[in-house]
Amino acid sequence: MDILIKIVLAILFFVCLVDMPYGFxxxxxxxxxxxxxxxxxxxxxxxxxxxxxxxxxxxxxxxxFIKIALGRTIWNIVDVIVGIGLLLSLFKSKVERK
Structure with missing residues (x-):
């Protein structure tokens, strides 16, 4: 389940880089x-x-609930860093299982 959550969240964070409606x-x-x-x-x-x-x-x-206003550029940087971190954690956990 952890793997699926990490993949879905990473994809969502990378999609945030595209111009999407506020509801997304x-x-x-x-x-x-x-x-x-x-x-x-x-x-x-x-x-x-x-x-x-x-x-x-x-x-x-x-x-x-309590929004942290960082601005679009900083949020994009945070999204990329967190998305990459989630994907790297998948590879780390895969190596640990071997």
């Missing part, structure tokens, strides 16, 4: 908050404290 960005914020909260819970179950901290911080950053 709201959907991404809700999906990111829920996805990162689940990933934090899952990381906590596997006692990965560093990952728990990262996912909780990302859930807070993307939460839709």
């Amino acid at each position: 960005f709201q959907l991404v914020r809700y999906a990111a908050m829920i996805g990162f909260a689940y990933l934090a819970y899952s990381a906590n179950e596997h006692t990965k404290k560093n990952e728990v901290f990262i996912y909780v911080a990302l859930a807070i950053l993307f939460q839709p």
Whole structure:
């Protein structure tokens, strides 16, 4: 389940680079908050404290209730960094499983 969530979130973050309606960005914020909260819970179950901290911080950053106004350019940079980070974490977890 973690793999699917990471892939979907990464795709959503990369799609945010395209000019989309405002409702799409709201959907991404809700999906990111829920996805990162689940990933934090899952990381906590596997006692990965560093990952728990990262996912909780990302859930807070993307939460839709109290918006953090960073501007479109900075949000695009954040989206790319987080999207790449999610994809890299997939490869890291794949190497750890071997």
